[in-house]
Amino acid sequence: MSLSFGGVQAIDRLDIEIRPGQVHGLIGPNGSGKTTTLNVISGYYAPKRGVIRLNGAAMSGQGLHRRAHMRIARTFQTPRIVGSASVLENVMIGGTIDGKGTFVESLLSLPRHRRDEAMLRDTAMLALAAVGLERLALVRADRLQHSELRFTEIARALMLRPAFLLLDEPAAGLSAEEIGRLGTLIQAIAQSGTGVLVVEHHPDLIFDICHHVTVLNLGKILAAGAPAEIRADREVVNAYLGA
Amino acid sequence: MDTQATPLHASRTNALGAPSSLNAALPFLALLVVGIAFPLFGGGYWGVIATRACIYWVLASGLNLVVGFGGQIAIGWVALLTLGAYTTSVLVAGNVGPPLPPYLALAIAAVVGAVFGLIVGLPALRLRTFYFAITTLGFATIVTQVALAWQSVTGGGVGVAGPVFPHPFASQWGFYYFCFGLAAICTWMTLNVAASRFGRALTAIRDAEVAAEASGISKPGLLATVFLFSGAVAAVAGGLFASLQSYITPDAFTLDLSILFFIAILIGGRGSILGPLLGTILLTVLPEFAAPLVAWSTFLYAVLLLVIVSRSPAELPRSSISRTAARSRATARSFRGPTCSSRCLARPPASAP
Numbered sequence A: 001m002s003l004s005f006g007g008v009q010a011i012d013r014l015d016i017e018i019r020p021g022q023v024h025g026l027i028g029p030n031g032s033g034k035t036t037t038l039n040v041i042s043g044y045y046a047p048k049r050g051v052i053r054l055n056g057a058a059m060s061g062q063g064l065h066r067r068a069h070m071r072i073a074r075t076f077q078t079p080r081i082v083g084s085a086s087v088l089e090n091v092m093i094g095g096t097i098d099g100k101g102t103f104v105e106s107l108l109s110l111p112r113h114r115r116d117e118a119m120l121r122d123t124a125m126l127a128l129a130a131v132g133l134e135r136l137a138l139v140r141a142d143r144l145q146h147s148e149l150r151f152t153e154i155a156r157a158l159m160l161r162p163a164f165l166l167l168d169e170p171a172a173g174l175s176a177e178e179i180g181r182l183g184t185l186i187q188a189i190a191q192s193g194t195g196v197l198v199v200e201h202h203p204d205l206i207f208d209i210c211h212h213v214t215v216l217n218l219g220k221i222l223a224a225g226a227p228a229e230i231r232a233d234r235e236v237v238n239a240y241l242g243a
Numbered sequence B: 001m002d003t004q005a006t007p008l009h010a011s012r013t014n015a016l017g018a019p020s021s022l023n024a025a026l027p028f029l030a031l032l033v034v035g036i037a038f039p040l041f042g043g044g045y046w047g048v049i050a051t052r053a054c055i056y057w058v059l060a061s062g063l064n065l066v067v068g069f070g071g072q073i074a075i076g077w078v079a080l081l082t083l084g085a086y087t088t089s090v091l092v093a094g095n096v097g098p099p100l101p102p103y104l105a106l107a108i109a110a111v112v113g114a115v116f117g118l119i120v121g122l123p124a125l126r127l128r129t130f131y132f133a134i135t136t137l138g139f140a141t142i143v144t145q146v147a148l149a150w151q152s153v154t155g156g157g158v159g160v161a162g163p164v165f166p167h168p169f170a171s172q173w174g175f176y177y178f179c180f181g182l183a184a185i186c187t188w189m190t191l192n193v194a195a196s197r198f199g200r201a202l203t204a205i206r207d208a209e210v211a212a213e214a215s216g217i218s219k220p221g222l223l224a225t226v227f228l229f230s231g232a233v234a235a236v237a238g239g240l241f242a243s244l245q246s247y248i249t250p251d252a253f254t255l256d257l258s259i260l261f262f263i264a265i266l267i268g269g270r271g272s273i274l275g276p277l278l279g280t281i282l283l284t285v286l287p288e289f290a291a292p293l294v295a296w297s298t299f300l301y302a303v304l305l306l307v308i309v310s311r312s313p314a315e316l317p318r319s320s321i322s323r324t325a326a327r328s329r330a331t332a333r334s335f336r337g338p339t340c341s342s343r344c345l346a347r348p349p350a351s352a353p
Helices: A034-041 A089-093 A104-105 A111-131 A146-158 A176-191 A204-211 A225-231 A234-241 B003-016 B022-040 B046-069 B079-093 B102-125 B129-149 B172-194 B197-209 B209-214 B219-245 B255-267 B274-289 B291-311 B313-335
Strands: A023-027 A072-074 A164-168 A196-200 A214-215 A220-225
Touching: A023 A034, A023 A176, A023 A204, A034 A164, A034 A196, A072 A146, A089 A111, A089 A146, A089 A176, A089 B079, A089 B197, A104 A111, A104 A176, A104 B129, A104 B172, A104 B197, A104 B219, A111 A176, A146 A164, A146 A176, A146 A220, A146 B003, A176 A196, A176 B102, A196 A204, A204 A225, A214 A225, A214 A234, A220 A225, A220 A234, A225 A234, B022 B046, B022 B172, B022 B274, B046 B172, B046 B197, B046 B219, B046 B255, B079 B102, B079 B219, B079 B255, B102 B219, B172 B197, B172 B219, B197 B209, B197 B219, B255 B274, B255 B291
Parallel strands: A023 A196, A023 A214, A072 A164, A164 A196
Antiparallel strands: A214 A220
């Protein structure tokens, strides 16, 4: 199973592969193309050259919302949440495509609509329990703290039962203790078979949890390999870690 | 969850609590009772006003999904009221083909309304906010002009007689109950949608479009569905409106009416069913209490709009909640220990109460 692509303007001849059940870290200084890479994979931009493959089949040229049907989920650098809805409702949004009933069935509250709602509610409570927010399920989302919003987004992404999960700077704005909790959570998600791509500034988190790390600089791969190798790589240390 | 934050979470959950479904249903049940008992205390003219409020709500309930939930600024929705009124009246009068029974005509109007709701709504997929609003206004103008010019069918400026629904809905109170029943059904249906994955997906498109797309929600598909529904109920409202007026001319469908629907939803608050319902009743009844102010109605609408826009629609109904939130945030600050450093300060500013 591979997810690879190469050659976009902001990112040049980049080749990465995310494997199921593994955590793949993508680090690099500002403007090195980390988020761009993530946006290409999640379908916001089409690559100029090169392809993105899922299980060997190319998936470029397909619309943004099709990615969810391929079980590719993502979170955002700034959490995108419906503030006026409850945390539970926000998480349930993540499972929208798994509902079976039609609009008319919902209008008339027919059995399939009721089953959908019960199923989404149960799954969302499980997802919230997984990220440790089940106690806040009924709180309005705009009353959450920043870190809680980040975990809510992860819970929403988990609603897709993702084959691949793309996290865009999940540790930004979190305290050291919260980052620890995030790391444990990401590892647990990977152990369940999901391939995780973490775009991050935070080298500690990356080196702690990743099976594989790719370092970007100016849109090119500076180094790639196991965390231990990367940490020892002189070039990386000079360009990025700075110590 | 860390122990430090536990008391905070507990207090927040309690402060807001889970509104039990009974509490949420209570205002609707009260309105239902008042609506059913209305003929006992209101006579004659008040009956007309109550019927009008029901008809307006049939339209506004559908429009609420578009404006209040989907966040699409559809101002010219009177066009679909006009369309429904003329379709029903013309089919019943037999201006095209043989005269049809009123219920069949109303059903056909609903289908026509659904199709045109979709046509008016389609620009929303390409145009944002005010650009879309202007296209709906343009459509409203076109419909009125067609009604004026197509004399052989619509009677032009002279107009056409509205349909009369047969017994038991022919009498004043009979017709009132007919409209009230439809309004109640519309309330129930939109409440169902609001609590469904479609309602949540609409609010996601409104407030977090990229997240909606990343969750696999297809904006074109969802909006098209909602425009179909909204167009259908608006046209049904039109048929009822024509019957209530007993005679319709193009100048019965003014832009003021369109703005009334829109403002009723905005006053009620986005993402609510009860709010816009009360807003519709208020705006239908208010002119009756303030008859001398009718000449000022446009001015009053403008002032209302300015107040709403300057305070942001989402903020209106929850000022009290934000105040509680601010208080609990203050508590939160005292709970958080030294782990919260400059990062917490960098958090985006909370919405001011």
